[in-house]
Amino acid sequence: MPVGAASWSFTEDDFGAITAALEQFLTECNARCALLVDRTGQLVATVGDRPNFDPTAFATLTAADFSANDQLARLIGENDFNSLFHQGEKESMYLADIARRVILVVLFDNRTTLGLVRLKMRQTVLSLTQLFEQVFARGASGAAAPNILAGADDEIDKLFQ
């Protein structure tokens, strides 16, 4: 795959399946909101209460947080930390790795407990891992959706005139 080519993309069906898995998870553990962020800092999906912060900035900082912690893990002889927990006075967040490419972030408050979030997260991480592995496998096999920018050179030129 040439550098710069879209290395993964997902369809509306993938998006529907991901959203359904996350909605079920939120209902089961009574958390407020779940966000999926890819490791390069791009927001993939948001489910649950609409966040009252800038989700793009949040996604970038999440990826940076995870990357920095990966390096810390290596310094102490671990391959990575597959989950992180940040505790606040009212709001807390739990982050977990999905298929080494995506990060699931769950925001929750005192309507639930860390134990319940962690317990329910395990199953969700497994089902999302399966879902994303299918998405990535499809991208790697070259059977991804057709390149939407193919032949769009003129349109790109116009955009920058």
Place this chain on the structure above:
Amino acid sequence: MSMINYASREINCKIVYYGPGLGGKTTNLEIVYGKVQPDTRGKLISLATETERTLFFDFLPVDLGTIRGFKTRFHLYTVPGQVYYNASRKLILKGVDGIVFVGDSQLERMEANQEAMQNLYDNMAEYGYDLTKMPFVIQYNKRDLPNASPIRDLQAALNPGWEVSDAAKMRVIPDPYHAGENLVEQLPSGEWIERAQYFEAVAVTGDGVFDTLKGVSKLVLKALA
């Protein structure tokens, strides 16, 4: 590693501004932030020290328009220029789609420029990326200063060109931004070389900032087309 989101009809791409410390990377982002319409950009995030030196990165998302019904959203990052922050610098390069090298034109910063360029090649190689095969532009910043080196000296030191080995690419490609200069050309020795596009800038006043951003963004989208 661009991401196409068919659900929200967005193409997300990552552009990293790289270069020596105090070269003007953060200033580039601040100018973009200040001059684009507020509804086409997000927040400017800076992870900086108390003395406003970049510690981890600066980040700014901007929308540059719509192509085929897809919003083109560019995530602009800077890296910390100071030599000892290499670990965080490397992390930012992960999944990059396009690079802007912001060089400092001042004569006494030549060595720092060369060190940063070498460091960029090394860090990219560690991810398995080949800088010569991806969208990459150079910005020579601080052109207004009296101690600025001539462009030809900066080009010779930082952008001497890489060998073109693919016979299909051995044809002269003129530089669209500089009349009389070529991006791909044959040297008197017979060897074909390609250079990165370059732009002159005075980032503090905004001169050249958008030319650079447009130049790299266009290359990124063309790489996808």
